Amino acid sequence: MDAQAYEAVIGLEVHAQLLTQSKAFCGCPTTFGNAPNTNVCPVCLGMPGTLPVLNRNLVEFILRMGMATNSTITGSSIFARKNYFYPDLPKGYQISQYEEPMCSNGSIEIEAEDGSRKNIGITRIHMEEDAGKLIHDAGSGTLVDLNRCGVPLIEIVSEPDIRSPREAYLYLWKIRQLVTYLEICDGNMEEGSLRCDANVSVRKKGVSEFGTKTEVKNMNSLRNVERALEFEINRQIALLADGKEVEQETLLWDADANTTHSMRSKEEAHDYRYFPDPDLVPVCVDEGWKNTVRAQLPELPSHRRSRYLESLGLPRYDADVLTAEKEIADYFESATAALSHLNGKQRNENAKVVSNWVMTEVLRVVGEKRISIRNFAIQPSRLAGMISLIQSGMISGTIAKQVFEEMLTDSDEAKAIVGKKGWVQVSDTSAIEQAVVEVLSANQSQVETFLSGNEKVFGWFVGETMKKLRGKGNPKLVNEILREKLNAKHIS
């Protein structure tokens, strides 16, 4: 089988759960994790005679996404009923959009690891409501929790422009980055705030018609999307290479078994009989409204990234890590600003040192504790305070790591902690000289080894001297004085 002879054609449908306070068409809270069936009212329970009224923020949020993806905003957008029977949907239809979706013809630019760029077209972005949650492991029946029913979603439908699992990963990563920057969705795939279904087909390279596609669902992480698509593409290529046909079906990704399962139920009649929902009136967004939303858009990640590269002079890797999430970028910028305030240097002179601390220590702890950087114990200003102590020579880089650890549980400023702990760096040359002399005289044989040309022993002397200074010796001075004293022995 020559897999290279085939190419994949992938389109993604991404659902983003919006961060509104209340549901799409009623005032019930959208809070996650409340007791089952407590965030409900007659509207979202689908009681007869109720009337849905659209949440204004749903429109605001989809407009942000539409503008961030350069989509066309529809002048008069309407809602439709998507009819199907399933117990997670008490009305028997989902309020969605079919004709005249709010946004269309947008695009998102992805950038591969090698720096090459590609535009992925966005067919449409529309508003809809989420369904409830079914709990299947209940013995005789299925249990239904309708708290999520009516929570607002946007669905972002891509063109079939994606050609590899990696591109799918990058596209989805970009969407997650955008929705979090726009503060319209928390982007959490594991908890289902961002969900992705894929339409996949393969064809011989050079052929312009599409092959038969399958739909893959249940991929609840970026990594799973990549793995599931790899699996499905290989499966389809193997079928075609074998002279068999791909069957059009819906597949569920099973991450544990690294395979897909066919989903036979509910699919036989894919006839949703969409029609305009008479309960809801058109949404007409005029230029004034568009301008207001556009003016309030935050700095987009791509812009922020180029600013970090160009005006802050950060390496590409740093710019990528820092701008991956808005909260990280915000943290980094606050810390850099605070440091510039303390040491009087320009931002671009401070950016790299702050970036190093954020990328290594800060993100390590945030990752270990699985918290948002917004809730990180060391606020940007305190981090800046600590870095300024290193720069002024008050503490060494080694001690700084200890101070950092301490600051995780102690809410004092770095300076106060250093004082409390007696960690001020020894830069007093006479104290260092004394320690060096003691170390050298107590270790005559090592001195001989060094003098006979074994340079490695030097590091050992540094360590011993530092031990004597209880780790607080100014490393630069320790090195200098040691070198000086040993050289003197050489000559004598």
Next chain:
Amino acid sequence: MAVTLIDVEYVAKLARLSFSEDEKEQLTHQLNDILKYMEQLNSLDTTNVEPLAHVIELKNVFREDEVRNGVSQEEALKNAPAASGEFFKVPKVIGPR
């Protein structure tokens, strides 16, 4: 574009309705009558008429994004044919494996 018995059975199935053979026969006629009336409407020239999305000329009716209390869990479950603890209970659904 005449409605056949098969169309009636298909639409009935989508709507989860079941009819006797006589009823199906009757519905086939009724639906055909409706379509005939639609065809009559089709004879109108609508070249320069925008499709109507809504019968009342209203647009942009919103509520502010504010939480309002709904009903209690007890009230929510009260109308359900079956409940189990804090949940609605329905016949077993074949879900994702």
